[in-house]
Amino acid sequence: MNNCSIIIYLLxxxxxxxxxxxxxxYQKQTSPSVQLSSALSPSGERRTLSTTCNNGNSPQYLSSYxxxxxxxxxNDSGVKNYQYMVQYAPLLDxxxxxxxxxxxxxMSGCGFIGRTxxxxxxxxxxxxxxxxxxxxxxxxxxxGYMSSGQQIGQGSQRCSTFGTCCINGIxxxxxxxARSTDPNTYCMSSTACFDRGHQVxxxxxxxxxxxxxxxxxxxxxGPQTSALNRGKWEHLEMVMVCIGNNTxxxxxxxxxxxxxxxxxxxxxxxxxxxxxxTPFVPEGWWKVMILTDNNGNVQSxxxxxxxxxxxxxxxxxxxxxxxxxxGFNMLSQRMGLTFPSSxxxxxxxxxxxxxxxxxxxxxxxxxxxxxxx
Numbered sequence: 001m002n003n004c005s006i007i008i009y010l011l012x013x014x015x016x017x018x019x020x021x022x023x024x025x026y027q028k029q030t031s032p033s034v035q036l037s038s039a040l041s042p043s044g045e046r047r048t049l050s051t052t053c054n055n056g057n058s059p060q061y062l063s064s065y066x067x068x069x070x071x072x073x074x075n076d077s078g079v080k081n082y083q084y085m086v087q088y089a090p091l092l093d094x095x096x097x098x099x100x101x102x103x104x105x106x107m108s109g110c111g112f113i114g115r116t117x118x119x120x121x122x123x124x125x126x127x128x129x130x131x132x133x134x135x136x137x138x139x140x141x142x143x144g145y146m147s148s149g150q151q152i153g154q155g156s157q158r159c160s161t162f163g164t165c166c167i168n169g170i171x172x173x174x175x176x177x178a179r180s181t182d183p184n185t186y187c188m189s190s191t192a193c194f195d196r197g198h199q200v201x202x203x204x205x206x207x208x209x210x211x212x213x214x215x216x217x218x219x220x221x222g223p224q225t226s227a228l229n230r231g232k233w234e235h236l237e238m239v240m241v242c243i244g245n246n247t248x249x250x251x252x253x254x255x256x257x258x259x260x261x262x263x264x265x266x267x268x269x270x271x272x273x274x275x276x277x278t279p280f281v282p283e284g285w286w287k288v289m290i291l292t293d294n295n296g297n298v299q300s301x302x303x304x305x306x307x308x309x310x311x312x313x314x315x316x317x318x319x320x321x322x323x324x325x326x327g328f329n330m331l332s333q334r335m336g337l338t339f340p341s342s343x344x345x346x347x348x349x350x351x352x353x354x355x356x357x358x359x360x361x362x363x364x365x366x367x368x369x370x371x372x373x
Contacts, residue, residue: 052098054135054167055109059101065089067100067132071107071166078106078126085130085144088251088290088298088343093336096134100141101167103131105214110166124211129200131219133167137256137264138280139222142337143199144253147244148208158212162196165218170274172196172218178270186267186281188227188310194268197224197285199254201237204244222256223268223281224308231312232320236287236304236372242365243289243357249299250360251290256282257305258334284308284320286331290343291360298346300356301339303327304372322350322373 051059051068059068063083073079082104092100103110104127131140162172178194180186187193200220206212224233244250258264264279284307291300303323306314314320323330325347332338348356354369361369 049092049100050097051101052135053101062102066092067096067102069102069104069107071109073104073107073127075108075125076104076106076127078104078124078128081126081128081146082130084296085146085251088340089144089253090142090331090337090339092132093338095336096132096141099134099136100132101135103133103140103165103167103217103219105129105217105220110163110219124209124214128205128209128211128214129220131199133165133219135168138168138170138275138278140199140220140255141335142253142255143220144251145200145205147204147248147250147252149244149246149248149250151207151245152210158202159216161216162221163217165221167219170218170221171272174218174270174272174274175221175223176271178223178268180267180281181269182265182267184310186225186308186310188225188312192226194223194270194281195226195229196221197229197233199285201241203237204241207241208244222285223275224285225310227310227312228285228306228308232306232314232372233285236306238365239357239361239369239372240287240289243360246360247291249292249294251292252287253290254285254287255335255337256308257284257286257331259283260334262334282308286327288328288339288343290346291356298342300348301343301346302348302353302357303331305330322353324349324353 048061048065049067051070053059053070055070057070059070061068062073062079063086066086066089106127129143129145131143133139134141164171175194175196180193183190183193198215198220199222200215202212202215205215240252265281265283266277266279267281268275284305287304289302290298292298304321305323305327306320307318325344328339328344328347350373353373357369
């Protein structure tokens with residue numbers, strides 16, 4: 001290579017370097033920055049939600065939306081499932097700033113289960129659900145999971161112990177001997193008031209994935225009345241199971257609901273007294289089911305709501321049962337949780353829901369759509 005060629009080569013390198021620098025500066029100016037202030041900006045774009053870690057770590061944001069996680073998930077193959085589900089999850093308003101924290105069952109440093117009495121081994125290397133846990137209300141505000149479309153395990157593989165929620169320090173003992181200051185509203189009897197109510201059901205995770213133990217952590221638990229947990233909520237869970245056994249395109253979200261004034265009730269007592277006199281007890285629980293096509297496009301959605309009271313069966317005259325679009329609106333107004341339009345535009349009417357779901361439920365299910373609509 002002669003001197004002339006070397007000079008030309010150097011000039012070309014300089015030109016290329018200048019062009020790359022200009023391109024990078026342009027990208028910085030035109031690319032939207034991620035704001036850690038609000039889940040929904042004034043222009044309507046989805047954003048991450050500021051998260052404060054009690055363990056001293058800096059939060060990690062696994063997607064461009066939702067709260068951060070404060071524990072290591074580098075070995076959790078279920079992160080990709082969370083990143084897929086969160087595109088359908090509700091938008092969070094500013095009341096949840098620095099309150100919610102992401103929980104994944106297999107995140108490192110947070111014991112995720114109590115194995116006793118259910119399953120001694122767990123071969124899944126990925127978290128099978130998520131919860132957005134509230135520091136203020138000591139329970140998950142939103143939980144979500146996807147179906148597998150197959151049956152590989154058994155139901156009713158119930159663990160006898162629950163792992164402590166590392167996010168808020170709630171232990172299973174905080175629910176021991178859980179009573180109510182308003183027994184007429186909440187208690188079936190003097191000894192049956194509140195249960196450790198699963199938001200993500202152990203049965204569906206057991207049957208479809210063989211890992212019920214992932215659900216036995218207090219980060220997945222809320223103060224459900226015994227009547228709700230053992231009656232109408234369990235019926236709804238089993239319908240979700242029957243649908244999920246027959247399609248891998250089912251996504252389910254659920255969580256607690258305040259009363260019409262936006263408040264939780266102070267009606268819970270237990271042996272530890274941790275929640276005595278604190279706003280902790282929801283008025284009810286909501287559940288949203290989404291069915292997509294194989295490309296992830298929402299085909300239909302539904303909304304159910306049941307009161308957290310002493311009745312095992314629901315009463316439509318009290319605003320319980322299948323609520324459809326009215327339920328989505330109530331959730332937005334009371335809880336500041338607003339599902340994306342792709343979900344709410346596909347909501348089934350009360351007249352449509354049974355016809356749509358019947359093809360997924362199958363003949364082996366002991367429950368049918370009329371039980372929950």
